[in-house]
Amino acid sequence: ETGVTQSPTHLIKTRGQQVTLRCSSQSGHNTVSWYQQALGQGPQFIFQYYREEENGRGNFPPRFSGLQFPNYSSELNVNALELDDSALYLCASRSWGRSSYEQYFGPGTRLTVT
Amino acid sequence: KQEVTQIPAALSVPEGENLVLNCSFTDSAIYNLQWFRQDPGKGLTSLLLIQSSQREQTSGRLNASLDKSSGRSTLYIAASQPGDSATYLCAVLFSGGYNKLIFGAGTRLAVHP
Numbered sequence: 004e005t006g007v008t009q010s011p012t013h014l015i016k017t018r019g020q021q022v023t024l025r026c027s028s029q030s031g032h033n034t035v036s037w038y039q040q041a042l043g044q045g046p047q048f049i050f051q052y053y054r055e056e057e058n059g060r061g062n063f064p065p066r067f068s069g070l071q072f073p074n075y076s077s078e079l080n081v082n083a084l085e086l087d088d089s090a091l092y093l094c095a096s097r098s099w100g101r102s103s104y105e106q107y108f109g110p111g112t113r114l115t116v117t
Numbered sequence: 118k119q120e121v122t123q124i125p126a127a128l129s130v131p132e133g134e135n136l137v138l139n140c141s142f143t144d145s146a147i148y149n150l151q152w153f154r155q156d157p158g159k160g161l162t163s164l165l166l167i168q169s170s171q172r173e174q175t176s177g178r179l180n181a182s183l184d185k186s187s188g189r190s191t192l193y194i195a196a197s198q199p200g201d202s203a204t205y206l207c208a209v210l211f212s213g214g215y216n217k218l219i220f221g222a223g224t225r226l227a228v229h230p
Contacts, residue, residue: 009160036216045121045206045220046161059217093160097216104148104210106218110160 007096007109015115016084024079024112026094035077036106037069038093046093052077081114089116119144119211123221130197130228138192138224140207145185148210152181152192155204155223164205165192197228 008027016022028035034053038046048061052071066082075096081088091113095106120143130136140150149168153161165174165181167190173182180193194201204225208218 034216036218038218043222045208045222046218047220048217051216053216061217091158095161095218104216105151105163105166106216107163108153108161113158 007094007107009094009109009112013113018084018116020084021082024092026077026109028075028096029107032096032098033075034097035071036095037079040091084116086116119219121207121209121219121221123207123224125224127225132228132230134197135195136197138205140190140221142188142209144211145188146212148212150183150190151208153206155206199228199230202226202228
């Protein structure tokens with residue numbers, strides 16, 4: 004069973020640019036969530052995808068958007084980057100319908116906005 | 118508002134000590150509670166998952182308890198080792214929160230030889 008993978012590992016962007024982060028879910032998982040973790044804080048929920056549809060969103064503006072593909076991989080897109088977007092972005096997957104609701108996290112992508 | 122709080126924010130102990138990390142949450146209507154470990158700059162490693170119907174879970178030197186009525190969970194680490202040094206995060210899946218985990222800010226643990 005393969006774990007959750009994310010790419011790239013690190014990324015440096017300039018304010019105003021756009022960025023795409025990628026996530027491959029753990030084998031057999033059909034639900035993916037994205038989290039933002041600022042330095043020294045706990046992760047904050049951005050949104051969740053199930054069957055290629057967004058079905059939950061946290062307190063993030065529309066310039067944060069996502070996609071889920073038929074193979075359950077996912078992308079997080081952020082437009083018009085701001086300095087405060089600098090953070091570790093984490094992807095988590097689980098299998099919808101499993102009663103445990105346990106989520107499995109990837110290693111994260113460190114985004115730096117200058 | 119659903120919130121998760123962790124105390125203490127940081128802890129430094131000598132090797133071999135038994136220690137307790139605390140997590141409190143504001144709403145007793147939860148599906149489960151997960152404890153994670155995070156090494157600097159890395160992702161999250163799940164340590165223990167406690168379902169709302171359970172009182173505790175154990176894995177090796179780790180034991181996590183859950184008291185829904187008081188909105189508290191504790192993570193007990195026995196015989197701490199320098200390799201246990203990391204940030205420990207508590208996360209709650211509240212009922213009605215679909216898949217949204219609410220995290221505490223974490224406890225930064227340093228175990229020195």
